Amino acid sequence: YSLSDKPGWNYVTLNKILYEGDADNHLVVELFGEEIDLLSANDELDHYKREHRGPLDDWVGLYEPADEGSTDPEAMSNWRISYSIEKI
Numbered sequence: 001y002s003l004s005d006k007p008g009w010n011y012v013t014l015n016k017i018l019y020e021g022d023a024d025n026h027l028v029v030e031l032f033g034e035e036i037d038l039l040s041a042n043d044e045l046d047h048y049k050r051e052h053r054g055p056l057d058d059w060v061g062l063y064e065p066a067d068e069g070s071t072d073p074e075a076m077s078n079w080r081i082s083y084s085i086e087k088i
Contacts (some may be wrong), residue, residue, distance in 0.1 A: 018083070027052045027059070033079055046076035052085070060087045 004008040029052070033045035050073055052059035059060070064082035065075035074081050 020088075021028075023056060025054055025056070027085070029063075031081060031085065035078075043078075044080045048073070048076060048081060050074075056087055060085050 003012070019027070021076040029048070029050050031048040033048075035043040035045060037043065050063070062082070063074055063085045065072055067074075
């Protein structure tokens with residue numbers, strides 16, 4: 001994905017299924033990112049990891065920045081993510 005160097009201006013919608021199958025009572029969402037630079041060393045983005053445990057109905061829903069206050073795990077210092085967990 002080609003992005004600009006302007007912080008806050010870059011939005012990428014992947015619209016991809018990351019996992020499809022039985023999760024029973026445990027699911028880990030873990031994402032890594034890297035900013036690829038042409039003239040300098042690449043920058044590794046903050047590591048994202050969130051564990052969902054317990055009954056599936058407790059963690060079905062939308063996870064996005066700022067829905068859990070100032071310590072929201074989806075609002076990292078150099079990127080933000082949003083995703084949904086659906087029960088099929």
